[in-house]
Amino acid sequence: MSGPSSIAVVGTGWRAEFFLRLAAMLPEQFTLVGATARRAEVAERVRRTWGIATYSSPAELVAGQHPDLVVSSVPWAANPEVITALVEGGTRVLCETPPAPDAPALRSLWDRVGGRDAVQVAEQYLRLPGHAARRELVDRGVIGQPGSVHVSSTHGYHAVSLMRGLLGVGFGPAEVAGVRFTAPLVDPLSRDGWTDDEAPKQAGTVLATIDFGDGRSGLYDFTDNQWHNQLRLRRILIRGSLGEIADDTVIRLTAPRSIVRSSLVRSQLGYDLNLDGYDTEHISFDGEVVYRNPYAGLRLMDEEIAIASMMSATAAWARDEGPAPYPLAQACQDHLVGLAIDEAIASGRTVRTEVEAWSS
Numbered sequence: 001m002s003g004p005s006s007i008a009v010v011g012t013g014w015r016a017e018f019f020l021r022l023a024a025m026l027p028e029q030f031t032l033v034g035a036t037a038r039r040a041e042v043a044e045r046v047r048r049t050w051g052i053a054t055y056s057s058p059a060e061l062v063a064g065q066h067p068d069l070v071v072s073s074v075p076w077a078a079n080p081e082v083i084t085a086l087v088e089g090g091t092r093v094l095c096e097t098p099p100a101p102d103a104p105a106l107r108s109l110w111d112r113v114g115g116r117d118a119v120q121v122a123e124q125y126l127r128l129p130g131h132a133a134r135r136e137l138v139d140r141g142v143i144g145q146p147g148s149v150h151v152s153s154t155h156g157y158h159a160v161s162l163m164r165g166l167l168g169v170g171f172g173p174a175e176v177a178g179v180r181f182t183a184p185l186v187d188p189l190s191r192d193g194w195t196d197d198e199a200p201k202q203a204g205t206v207l208a209t210i211d212f213g214d215g216r217s218g219l220y221d222f223t224d225n226q227w228h229n230q231l232r233l234r235r236i237l238i239r240g241s242l243g244e245i246a247d248d249t250v251i252r253l254t255a256p257r258s259i260v261r262s263s264l265v266r267s268q269l270g271y272d273l274n275l276d277g278y279d280t281e282h283i284s285f286d287g288e289v290v291y292r293n294p295y296a297g298l299r300l301m302d303e304e305i306a307i308a309s310m311m312s313a314t315a316a317w318a319r320d321e322g323p324a325p326y327p328l329a330q331a332c333q334d335h336l337v338g339l340a341i342d343e344a345i346a347s348g349r350t351v352r353t354e355v356e357a358w359s360s
Helices: 014-025 040-050 058-065 076-088 103-116 129-139 156-167 302-318 328-347
Strands: 005-010 030-036 053-055 069-072 092-095 119-121 146-152 174-185 201-213 216-223 235-240 243-246 249-255 258-269 279-285 288-292 351-353
Touching: 005 014, 005 058, 005 302, 014 030, 014 040, 014 302, 030 040, 030 058, 040 053, 053 058, 058 069, 058 076, 069 076, 069 302, 076 092, 076 103, 092 302, 103 328, 119 302, 119 328, 129 156, 129 235, 129 243, 129 258, 129 279, 129 288, 129 302, 146 156, 156 201, 156 216, 156 328, 174 328, 201 328, 328 351
Parallel strands: 005 030, 005 069, 030 053, 069 092, 092 119, 146 216
Antiparallel strands: 146 235, 174 201, 174 351, 201 216, 235 243, 243 249, 249 258, 258 279, 279 288
């Protein structure tokens, strides 16, 4: 990449802060040039915190700065209009998930901007270090042909993106069925921190099966607030024709009558007498590094590593210097299947998604 990419952000909420903070931490890759803020007090805070110009609309932002890339990090309902305004303004876009709130809005957005090849989506889960290492093993054929993925960690379109990415699923029809159960659960943590509430409350758990066809399937397993509630472990199981990956354990057939068990091992700096700073270094498998942290030294948490990776890849794409990291079509398909999970739970029946315009 020839010099830093100029980047701007539409939105000033909690999620937008990730993009602003990471752009500021990577000056060799990004020059943060502006943001939008409709309220005067918010605009003043953004100018003071980040030292950038603020604008009242996406169109004004693009006209004023002509950035290489604009991040849209706004509420679901606002995303389609923001994306459309940015694309029509002639800039390339990295939008937060999902790109539109429901199936009709997804189709409408695709009709307006889908053919322009101007939008990537910040679907970061496959770029989390652990998932990236697991995907590398799947791509290498370590467990043979992948057939099913069980995700119990995150919700909706994020979980679907993990399933589709690990299974290599495209845009074909899918059949979704599901149930919801409730049971008492203490909820000690939220996005804002400790709740200091140790009283169990009824929490819902959704279990859904997704038949992607061609012998590939997903099991969706999500409990209310599982993102933050540390009383529920995160789990992922990837089953293939030669074995399976269960979290960080890998079992597979390597030769006749030879079933072996190995582990994915994270090298985490900063423990005991390691004085190199607290940071993820790499993840190895059978003595070989299969994932290396591209931002070692910045002491980023996994979520930040994944988002920064998506930003870097999208900036290269925006300059025609790299492939599209997660095109709008992929995100539309993820959310379509995620919406089908919701519909299956609400209706109590099997829901079938069909091939959509973005499949082409």
